[in-house]
Amino acid sequence: MLYNEPSPLEVKVVTRRFGMANSTSIETYLATDGYVAIRKAMEMTPEAIIDELKASSLRGRGGAGFPTGMKWSFVPRNSGKPSYIICNSDESEPGTCKDRLLMENDPHQLIEGMLIAGKTVSSNKGYIFIRGEYRYLIEIVDRALAEAYAHGFLGKNILGSGWDFDIYTHTGAGAYECGEESALLESLEGKRGIPRLKPPFPAVVGAFQAPTILNNTETFSAVPAVLRDGGPAYAALGTPKNGGTRMFCVSGHVNKPGVYELPMGFPLMRLINDVCGGIRNGKKLKAVIPGGSSSPCLKAEECDILLDFDSLAKAKSMAGSGGLLILDEDTDIVAVALRTIKFYAHESCGWCIPCREGTTWLKKILTRFHDGAGKPGDIPLIEELSNNMFGRTFCALGDAAAMPTTAFITKFRDEFEAYLKKSTPPVDTPELAVV
Amino acid sequence: MLTGKSMTFSPALEERFAKLLTSYPPGRTRSAVVPMLLYAQDEVGFVSRELIDEVAKRCSVTPLQVDEVIGYYSMLHRHPIGKYNLQICTNISCQAVGAEQLMEYACRTLDLKNRETTPDGLITLEEVECMGACAWAPAIQINYDFHHKVTPERFDQLMAALRDGSYEKKAS
Amino acid sequence: MADPVHFTIDGHQLEAQPGTLLINAAKQAGIEIPAFCYYDGLTLQAACRMCLVEVEKTPKLQVACTLPVAQGMVVHTNSEIVRKARKGTLEFLLTNHPLDCPVCDKGGECELQDMVFRYGAGESRFVETKLHEDEQQWSPVVYYDRPRCILCYRCVRICNEGLGVNALGIGNRGANSEIVPNMGDHLDCDECGACIDICPVGALTSGTYRYKTRPWEMEHAGTICAHCSNGCKTTLGVRNGGIIRANNRDHSGINGEFLCIKGRYAFDFTCHPERITAPMVRANGELKPVSWAIALATVSKKFSELKARKGKVGIIGSNHTTNEENYLLQKFARQVLGTSNIDHHRTGDVATLLDALHGKTGALATMADLYNTKAALVLDSDLSQEQPLIAFQLRANFRHHKAHVYVVAPGPVREANYATTIEAAIGQEFEALESLREKLAGEPELAIVFGAAIKGDAIRKLVTFGDSLNIPVKYVGLVDYSNSRGASDMGVLPDLLPGYHGIAEMGLEPGLNYDQILTSTELDALWVVGSNPASRQPIAAQNAFVVVQDMFLTETARLADVFLPVASAYEKSGTVTNVTGEVQKLVRAAKAMGPKPDLEIFALLAKEMREDIGAGKPEAVFQEIRRLVRGYDVLFPIIETGGAVPTMPLNGRVPTEPAPELIRSARNTLFTSGTLGRFSTMLNSVLESPGTLYHQPPTPEPEPPVGTVTA
Numbered sequence A: 001m002l003y004n005e006p007s008p009l010e011v012k013v014v015t016r017r018f019g020m021a022n023s024t025s026i027e028t029y030l031a032t033d034g035y036v037a038i039r040k041a042m043e044m045t046p047e048a049i050i051d052e053l054k055a056s057s058l059r060g061r062g063g064a065g066f067p068t069g070m071k072w073s074f075v076p077r078n079s080g081k082p083s084y085i086i087c088n089s090d091e092s093e094p095g096t097c098k099d100r101l102l103m104e105n106d107p108h109q110l111i112e113g114m115l116i117a118g119k120t121v122s123s124n125k126g127y128i129f130i131r132g133e134y135r136y137l138i139e140i141v142d143r144a145l146a147e148a149y150a151h152g153f154l155g156k157n158i159l160g161s162g163w164d165f166d167i168y169t170h171t172g173a174g175a176y177e178c179g180e181e182s183a184l185l186e187s188l189e190g191k192r193g194i195p196r197l198k199p200p201f202p203a204v205v206g207a208f209q210a211p212t213i214l215n216n217t218e219t220f221s222a223v224p225a226v227l228r229d230g231g232p233a234y235a236a237l238g239t240p241k242n243g244g245t246r247m248f249c250v251s252g253h254v255n256k257p258g259v260y261e262l263p264m265g266f267p268l269m270r271l272i273n274d275v276c277g278g279i280r281n282g283k284k285l286k287a288v289i290p291g292g293s294s295s296p297c298l299k300a301e302e303c304d305i306l307l308d309f310d311s312l313a314k315a316k317s318m319a320g321s322g323g324l325l326i327l328d329e330d331t332d333i334v335a336v337a338l339r340t341i342k343f344y345a346h347e348s349c350g351w352c353i354p355c356r357e358g359t360t361w362l363k364k365i366l367t368r369f370h371d372g373a374g375k376p377g378d379i380p381l382i383e384e385l386s387n388n389m390f391g392r393t394f395c396a397l398g399d400a401a402a403m404p405t406t407a408f409i410t411k412f413r414d415e416f417e418a419y420l421k422k423s424t425p426p427v428d429t430p431e432l433a434v435v
Numbered sequence B: 001m002l003t004g005k006s007m008t009f010s011p012a013l014e015e016r017f018a019k020l021l022t023s024y025p026p027g028r029t030r031s032a033v034v035p036m037l038l039y040a041q042d043e044v045g046f047v048s049r050e051l052i053d054e055v056a057k058r059c060s061v062t063p064l065q066v067d068e069v070i071g072y073y074s075m076l077h078r079h080p081i082g083k084y085n086l087q088i089c090t091n092i093s094c095q096a097v098g099a100e101q102l103m104e105y106a107c108r109t110l111d112l113k114n115r116e117t118t119p120d121g122l123i124t125l126e127e128v129e130c131m132g133a134c135a136w137a138p139a140i141q142i143n144y145d146f147h148h149k150v151t152p153e154r155f156d157q158l159m160a161a162l163r164d165g166s167y168e169k170k171a172s
Numbered sequence C: 001m002a003d004p005v006h007f008t009i010d011g012h013q014l015e016a017q018p019g020t021l022l023i024n025a026a027k028q029a030g031i032e033i034p035a036f037c038y039y040d041g042l043t044l045q046a047a048c049r050m051c052l053v054e055v056e057k058t059p060k061l062q063v064a065c066t067l068p069v070a071q072g073m074v075v076h077t078n079s080e081i082v083r084k085a086r087k088g089t090l091e092f093l094l095t096n097h098p099l100d101c102p103v104c105d106k107g108g109e110c111e112l113q114d115m116v117f118r119y120g121a122g123e124s125r126f127v128e129t130k131l132h133e134d135e136q137q138w139s140p141v142v143y144y145d146r147p148r149c150i151l152c153y154r155c156v157r158i159c160n161e162g163l164g165v166n167a168l169g170i171g172n173r174g175a176n177s178e179i180v181p182n183m184g185d186h187l188d189c190d191e192c193g194a195c196i197d198i199c200p201v202g203a204l205t206s207g208t209y210r211y212k213t214r215p216w217e218m219e220h221a222g223t224i225c226a227h228c229s230n231g232c233k234t235t236l237g238v239r240n241g242g243i244i245r246a247n248n249r250d251h252s253g254i255n256g257e258f259l260c261i262k263g264r265y266a267f268d269f270t271c272h273p274e275r276i277t278a279p280m281v282r283a284n285g286e287l288k289p290v291s292w293a294i295a296l297a298t299v300s301k302k303f304s305e306l307k308a309r310k311g312k313v314g315i316i317g318s319n320h321t322t323n324e325e326n327y328l329l330q331k332f333a334r335q336v337l338g339t340s341n342i343d344h345h346r347t348g349d350v351a352t353l354l355d356a357l358h359g360k361t362g363a364l365a366t367m368a369d370l371y372n373t374k375a376a377l378v379l380d381s382d383l384s385q386e387q388p389l390i391a392f393q394l395r396a397n398f399r400h401h402k403a404h405v406y407v408v409a410p411g412p413v414r415e416a417n418y419a420t421t422i423e424a425a426i427g428q429e430f431e432a433l434e435s436l437r438e439k440l441a442g443e444p445e446l447a448i449v450f451g452a453a454i455k456g457d458a459i460r461k462l463v464t465f466g467d468s469l470n471i472p473v474k475y476v477g478l479v480d481y482s483n484s485r486g487a488s489d490m491g492v493l494p495d496l497l498p499g500y501h502g503i504a505e506m507g508l509e510p511g512l513n514y515d516q517i518l519t520s521t522e523l524d525a526l527w528v529v530g531s532n533p534a535s536r537q538p539i540a541a542q543n544a545f546v547v548v549q550d551m552f553l554t555e556t557a558r559l560a561d562v563f564l565p566v567a568s569a570y571e572k573s574g575t576v577t578n579v580t581g582e583v584q585k586l587v588r589a590a591k592a593m594g595p596k597p598d599l600e601i602f603a604l605l606a607k608e609m610r611e612d613i614g615a616g617k618p619e620a621v622f623q624e625i626r627r628l629v630r631g632y633d634v635l636f637p638i639i640e641t642g643g644a645v646p647t648m649p650l651n652g653r654v655p656t657e658p659a660p661e662l663i664r665s666a667r668n669t670l671f672t673s674g675t676l677g678r679f680s681t682m683l684n685s686v687l688e689s690p691g692t693l694y695h696q697p698p699t700p701e702p703e704p705p706v707g708t709v710t711a
Ligand SMILES: Cc1cc2nc3c(=O)[nH]c(=O)nc-3n(C[C@H](O)[C@H](O)[C@H](O)COP(=O)(O)O)c2cc1C
Pocket: A059, A060, A061, A062, A063, A064, A065, A066, A071, A088, A089, A090, A091, A092, A093, A176, A177, A178, A179, A180, A181, A182, A214, A215, A216, A217, A219, A220, A395, A396, A397, A400
């Protein structure tokens, strides 16, 4: 079901079946040219499929925005080894709530996307890694899988092609880090979600030590449209190098928060004002966190910007996972910074020193600071510790914690200074906290 | 260690386990460890030492290898919790629209601190990280059910429903 | 060898083999890149981030412990940003590391201390509260202090990868991560203590050593373990003449970083309360302490008298006294007492093996060979229990070189989780071997390691089998105790002289063997040196004059008329020969007040009897051995400087009658060590069932653990 009113400005590609009567059923899917793309793919060479994807300039919707066609082309084909198709449905980036809708409203679209990937690298097994909190989705997706088997889209000798493909759901159990692709693979193998050394990358050595295509739920869900309407048509929906549409998850201080599918490169201010009905209670905009909590915030004056990977990168932020948090003038940035670092400290896997100790230390400083016990040295210290983490950790989680912190403290230093003014520094005699 | 007395589960769960063990490539039953623990926890209530040994046996890994993952995944717990697991997200999107106040409200009205359980064993309160409901915040989960845009009034209704047993599944 | 790649580190033009890790390439050039989690031979982690360096043309700092050198790479290991990064990492580490160095066992030997000294910041800006957790005791010998742990995962890797025990894991997440033992709150493992040795800080400490001393108050003696036949080097830490620690901090021994529980902890027999320090003579039925002069006089008087009237003397030698002592004892027997009634508890059929291999060169495998051989076959031995170092070598060979290992054993063995294993009852081995013939013949080379159950003709049959494979084959005949091999080589045998010359060469008749001596009722005297036969079988010679040399009042010693207290292996010098025939030097660590080395006792007795068997100086006797004993003309300087030298192969037959019935394995495990083990309080305090660890499921396929570079 849908949790917010659609917007007339939306360009519905991956969400086109949302809101239809029993949109999850295979009948609905087939009636709305479902499983057309896989039939097409059956007739195409892997090269042709990959070229179509490259032409679509579809980029990963999980966060990194890596060109999907190129990623698929890295997978050694017919290497003799088995290969795997993994869907990243761990959706844990704060501010992001779209993969959930895709599985809840149109699971067959995702299945078809994975089928096409499977066909491309002649894989025989796929897994959908769903975060543990999304238990109800496992039931929905399993039902859809059963339907697909019943209609011969999964299982042995698919559509008489002689090719076999199985898809299974696999549940996580509460760990943001398992969204990181290599940690996800460890988790899939029944281990702690500790990321792997790269290289080798999953495309070459992935699930069960075999070549693997790993994509975000939305990325796979977009693939059927790309093959059905053609890469160029899909690309045309967006801006150069940022093909198609994407689901923007808008939260925070707007009148109509919600998930909206809009063209890549849609202007941020139009999203806030025209799609989401502007800032609520007539307040002024203070800041936007444009791509999930890992992305550096934009100050109001920086928000005249297009929502695509390259524009946001140019502004030293990121389009990330498409989760936008809109903050109004009354927002306490220090509180947001604290809550953000609390999250990363809680989710750090603990493998490497800078991330494990850095996030924890920052959390402690910011907690004290927020409680009104800040000290003059704190602000530069927070800044320096973030820098000591950035670029030095084992995986990108360390960066994900450092980048927003740095942004908050540099862009809103005045707010931190203001906190200092009303703080009463504590006596520096830390007694031991028992864990 | 691997020869503890074996546990049995409901037919439905046993069926699920049987499927799990065949879902992965040959020799990869270790992959079933995390799902098995979570599904079993939902039925048994928590991860007991006995369950650790059982899962180890079924997935042919060592109890230590099972033990290692339990501490890692925040949804797995080694001690019993309330009948209803009440989780309130206070991450930034929910925070922006009053989740921290909602958490305080919950603590006050339920007379609980974070991670505590009501004396009658009905409700365990937990402050959690982003659960994927950011656009419909503030959000909470009761066991696995989502509840969106939860106001204090809505919260009171839900708690009342938990107490008088009228609470039934609905992801509002 | 591929062409080397050329690169620059800190301005030095260098070259190395492709694939060489930057951290090692730098080390080869004498440039230190600091690291915690990197450990040679274990899987890569890249977790501590201490080894970050600057590589030109790459934006981020690079991790030297996982980065292979590349052609044209330009590296800076000591630039401003690198120094700053190290400071930052150390500052992060110290946020939760307690600064209790003054009371920490590791203080003075701590890698974190040294790193902070060399690369750290002067002061810490951390003013928040540190995490605290109480110390945990995991076993009588292993303690864990969580706050001190820096999570380098070395202990986990040495336990899982090195020993194959898998007793340590990682628990919790993030800042609460910690090392966890396999039994939840305690360990069930080999208790080898490798985790303690490898810990760079004081997080894992030893039950026998903790809070005993400051490291710099000890003197160190690198000697050979007194227990099993594998012959590991163990470094004894001595303070005020007493041994308070054993480890192998300098990895100079044939055992590299390996030691088992016995080598690491079971040195406390030296100060056991029941240790006898004064000689004793039986007076009206009771053993009474006397002076050495009286004790020695009593023995020599009796021996001289028996010699005069050609009385019947039987001598049981030792399989843990030194080569020099074994040599001098048999010399005493044959030259002074004129008897060949001398033997020892044979724990393996060494003589038959050497005879079966006569004429072959390089047919005996060394410890190093077991790490390098392309393939190995293990027969009738539970290696990880009975021959721990050999088990370690083969596992390391598999990990590092993918060696093929085959095991044929009567019961479960730990090797099963990586080796091709066939269970076959004793006596059925050869059927199993036939089933492996094709595989084995397909190997480029093979090392065959066989237990004492293979003896007499079975050994000849095994060598014939080896020959029939038409590939180079080397052998290891397993024995127990620290110098079984030496006892045999030195001719502590009724029919063989030192170096396996037939007794006939001296125109003598073979004497009584071990069983004959113990069952003979007509002995006038029985002389037992460093052995406890009465613990295994009754001694028939009721009215014989019994002399016993030992450290304790053993079952046998209780029957003595004269008891002579001796120095232990850790209290004397000399040489011993291990299971793989490698000669190594004992270095005297502690002083024994009262007891004397067996060697000195033999010399004094001879002197009392006005006989000349040479001065009782180990060095002198060893030179005599090098001159006269076949196979022992070994390189002296290497041994003198603490190295191991294999004995030379024999180039003639060994004229001996097979006596398989005399071959009896001691069946010692990791937690027993014959009579000696009974007097190690610590060894007896560890009640383990490591056997249960065997039933661990094998890993589906050898697969690189997290953090391994597979490309
Ligand atoms: C700490 C961390 C968390 C991540 N979480 C997610 C996630 O929840 N979902 C997701 O699709 N990608 C996540 N990613 C990105 C994945 O690593 C990976 O790039 C992505 O799933 C690839 O799919 P795509 O190319 O379709 O985007 C995360 C990355 C990091 C470093």
